[in-house]
Amino acid sequence: MSIRSTSQVRLEVDIRLLGGPSVSGPRAVDVVPGGVKTRTLLVALALDAGAAVSTERLMDYLWEREPPRSALKNLQLYASRLRRCLDTANAGLSRLLAHVGHGYRLDVPAQDVDVLCAGGLLRRGVACLRQGDPLSAVTSLTTALSRWPVDGLAGLVPSAPATAVVALWRERRIAAVEHLATAKVALGAWEEAADLLAPHASAHPTRESLQVLLMRALAHLGDRVGAINVYRRLWRVLDADLGIRPGGEARAVFERLSSNA
Structure with missing residues (x-):
């Protein structure tokens, strides 16, 4: 994927955050930043691609508890x-990590960050569903997944902050599965919906909306x-x-099934 840096020189980069952050470019594929804090820094910046992220926010990401006195110096390290990692993927990519004001900015468009691209496709698929266009929804949601x-x-x-974004994107992925099954x-592709739902229903046994969709299919x-x-x-x-019981929707489906025994 192509991006335009502040100097208007086109550079190739692909930021992958899912399953462990890495950077790809014409020179090297899947360059993994060394160290958990450098990888976390990449994630924190890439999730706000193109926008400045404050030093304070980055420190919240990087330290589980109170940051040490050397936190600012460590952040710079x-x-x-991360700049060296970017240049390993392709010479010149380091310029995309800019120090701006009291923070840093990763100058890449959202479509070059895998999880943001997937999130955009999810939003498009949901919009298509709401507009009564399930065929377009299937296309967008399948591509997202x-x-x-x-x-x-x-x-x-x-x-x-890191734990929160992990939970957020896990939730969005399973929501994409549910929306795709709904589409x-x-x-009328009931069998496809059931095949899609079954493994996810097993993996998320307390997610009631997923179980109800599978029951209906x-x-x-x-x-x-x-x-x-x-x-x-x-x-x-x-x-x-x-310590709770299934909600009304699940019970209603179950009761209809039981009454037809």
């Missing part, structure tokens, strides 16, 4: 390491026993892990 091969961000400092159902396909088993698994997991 991590930025220097192809850029999203794993659950989310990994290998970061366990600080509060497939709208097109299986019921439509005539697998009443399978749909009821999904409900029973949901009931057991919610009871054991959270």
Whole structure:
């Protein structure tokens, strides 16, 4: 992918954050920044691609607790390491990491950051669904998930901001799965929807909306026993892990299935 730096020289770069941050360019593919703090710095800057991120915010990302007295000097060291990583991917990429005011900015467009690109496709797919265009939604959401091969961000400092963004992008990915299944159902592709949902329902057993979608898909396909088993698994997991019962929507589907026994 191409970007334009402040000097208007075109440079090739691909920032990959999913599954562990790396940088790709014509000179080298998948250059991984050395050290967890340098990798976390890349993630913090890339998630706000093109915008300045304050020194204070970056320090919150980089230190799980109170930053040390040498935090500012250390931040400069991590930025220097990140510049070397960028230049390893392609000579000249280091200029894309700019020190601006009281912070830093990574001068790349959102489409060159895998997770931001996937997020944009997710938003487009949801908009298509709301506009009654499930076919376009399937196209956007399928492409989004192809850029999203794993659950989310990994290998970061366990600080509060880093933990929050990991959770956010994990949630967005499973939401993309649900929206894609909904679009497939709208097109009458019930079997495709069930095949898509089944592994994710197993991986996220307490996510009720996912289980309800799978129950409905299986019921439509005539697998009443399978749909009821999904409900029973949901009931057991919610009871054991959270001490609660399935909500009204799940119960309503289950009761309809049971009444047709």
